[in-house]
Amino acid sequence: MTILVTAASGQLGRLVVDALLTRGAEPSSIVAGARDTSKLADAAARGVRTVELDYTKPDTITAALEGVDTVLLISGSEVGQRVPQHANVIDAAKAAGVAKLVYTSAPNATTADYPLAPEHKATEELIVASGVPAVIVRNNWYFENYAGDVARAAESGVVASSTGEGVIVGATRADLADAAAVVLLEDGHLGQVYELSGDQAWTYADLAVAASEILGREVAYTPLTTEQHVAALEAAGLDAGLAGFVAGIDAGIARGVLEVPTGGVSRLTGRPATTLVDGLRAALAPAAA
Template sequence: MTILITGATGQLGRLVIDSLLERGAEPQSIVAGARDTAKASDLAARGIRVVELDYDTPATVQAAVGGADSVLLISSSAVGQRVAQHQAVIDAAKATGVAKLVYTSAPKATTSDLVLAPEHKATEELIAASGIPSVILRNNWYTENYAGSFAQATESGVLAASVGEGRVASASRRDFADAAAAVLLEDGHTGAVYELGGDVAWNFDDLAAAIAEVSGRPVAYQALSTDEHATALSEAGLDAGTVGFVTALDAGIRGGALADTDGTLARLIGRPTTPLVEGLRAIA
């Protein structure tokens, strides 16, 4: 069985490859798709075949997907361009008869009002319409997403956000990578839509306390209104588009978009998810 990983030189892609190898996959069975193949020289040194795969260049997508039995479509980081980019992979997978397409989506993508959800919803709909046997992994937040917050709060002693009492069921990126590797290698997942989150849904008081524990410095959560948050971000030099995006994300968290956890991720990976403090310790 040949497994193609798109975005293989990204943080998640590399961890998925590590997990596949740890779970017994042979290096020659893994194909690493990368826009810049020079960044994958370390993967090639491990016996993994590296191919060019640029979401914006369909010919490279078609060539990369050809011959793959399973494909992990790691969602593009190009917000606003994702649907067309994902479409290229889906079209190639359908044309070449891929047996399993695994996609990294967003929590409750088809019903969520999270600002990032629409592109994931559209991608899921394209996959369903294609008829390709698929597995949808609706990944919650990576704890690593808070690396910037960790650094800022450690320096200032304040964790400021407009999330209210909203909770986040985050897990470490490695946890989600292990889940992807599991469904790629195991039978029985085709057709599943998995809502994946950490074992504990924490609030921002918990996040502030965890940052304080790891950094050894006092940190307190400062709850802001959306307007207060927007003003603070603007005064910090962020442009209007970024301010709107950040405050919209916080509004989604405040509304519960990232709060659900039912243990599915832990069951898939066969162990508890990484606790918040340990995830932050790895960041530090």
């Protein structure tokens, strides 16, 4: 088996390569792809083959797939451009006769109404239409996304959002990467859609409690309306479009778009997922170092 990890120079991609190696994959069986291969020097030093792979350049995708039978398509980061970029990878995988395509999607991607869902829904539909044997792993929110909230709370004593009492069932990037590695390495899983979640369901009020424990000071949760949230984001320097996009995600969380059953990660990896407090501590550690 030869596994191609796309976007391997990114935060998630690097962790997937690490997880594959930790789980016993031979370095020579892993291909790490990125737009800039100089950013893959650490993987190359460990014996992993590195290749140029740019979602906007189909020829690089075709070349990267040579000799590959399993692919992890990590979703692109360019909002509004993801569907055609992902389509290039899916088309190339079909042409190459890939035996397993794993795609990192978003929670409740085909049923939920929030700004990030449409591109993931469209990509999942393209995968089904292609006929390429596939597995969908829908990553819940990264704990690392909330490190900034906790860091700011060290001075303000407040975490604020317009998520209301919306539930998040997140995990660390490392946990989600490990779950993806299991799906890539193990036989089976084809046709499955996994809602990858942590072991805890929590709200922003719970985030305030976790921040209090980490910081050693009381932190309160201040709920905002969507309008208040947009105004605060614009005051912080975001343009109206981006402020509306960010607040729209929080509005989706308030409606329950991230609420999925707990334990998705641990069921695949066979170990407990990282707790919210431990995950946030780890995310904050580099800033404190």
